[in-house]
Amino acid sequence: MNIEVVRDYYGKVLQTSSDLKTDACCTTAPMPDYLKAALSNIHDEVLAKYYGCGLVLPEALAGASVLDLGCGSGRDAYALAQMVGAAGNVVGVDMTDEQLSVAEQHVEWHRQRFGYAEANTRFVKGYIEKLGELGLPPESFDLVVSNCVVNLSPDKAAVLRGAYDLLKPGGEMYFADVYADRRLDEDIKNHPVLVGECLGGALYWNDFLETARSCGFLDPRLVSARTLEIHDPDLIEKLGAACFVSATYRLFKLSELDAGCENYGQTVIYRGGIPHHEDVFHLDAHHSFPRGEVVPVCGNTLRMLSDTRLKPYFELIGDFTRHYGIYPGCGTSNPFVTVQMQQAAAGDSSKPVPMSPCC
Ligand SMILES: C[S@@+](CC[C@H](N)C(=O)[O-])C[C@H]1O[C@@H](n2cnc3c(N)ncnc32)[C@H](O)[C@@H]1O
Structure with a gap:
């Protein structure tokens, strides 16, 4: 994949999101009201150059320090800047001057809009494969x-390793991206439009999981997934049977996680208190915690709730002294299967099943 092709696509070819040829770099998921409110405080020029594919909305952000990789014109950075509050901060990194200059031009405008004494958002030019060269501690x-x-x-892999190094222990990488249901042919991987539209460079989802684990993120958790629809006849022909999803994963930096889900007889109770998630907290697509309910969990899930910023919101019962074997049913991290389950739960059999031609 040629990085100049990508820079040219985001710097010169695309002027606004209406120039996109597929819905890969669009967000179609329903937005919660608090995100709509945050977006209403963001400058129109920033919004016009948004090319994201999912909702990047981790919970419990007050006071957090956040790094946005490939921040583009800054939409997510400015939305998160409101959620971390004046005590938190957001740094955006991007390699494309045209995108970065839109983000940078509006730092002061957003500071005033948010009513902060000092701006809590800044932008850095750089490559996400070389995060160690940006002077970030x-x-x-x-x-x-x-x-x-x-x-x-x-x-x-360099991106994930760099992110791992910059995260505090117990921190997490929370990100939306595009994945394929197979390893793609070279002609797809090198097709400039397919690359620019975020399809040609998509990893086969199982290779992504392996890469994430090898970079230290031992138990990737799938948060949400949706299938992508391609309508352009030329691109459909080029892609053949390959199918794509936009998926959001959360990768915790927790060095003590088991390789699999193991049962130590532990349970947790969500106390409530996470803003906008008072009644139920969804850790991932397969783990929901209604407030006050005693929920059995595997050892890894317990660590995700106890050794991270989520700890104050949970009562944790049990320890790691006795092992009861494999934990049944922690759910899959395969986004195609998850989409299929979501469609079945919604009673929607009209859409094509994952793992078969679906574009
Ligand atoms: C699909 S756009 C998404 C932008 C932004 N996250 C958003 O949601 O609007 C991809 C962005 O990643 C940037 N980018 C792509 N490859 C990069 C790299 N290797 N290093 C730094 N930035 C990169 C591009 O310049 C572009 O702004």
């Missing part, structure tokens, strides 16, 4: 986010 971020960018990188 190691282990200094609570969260690394990204929206439809990692697929564009020629070295995805």
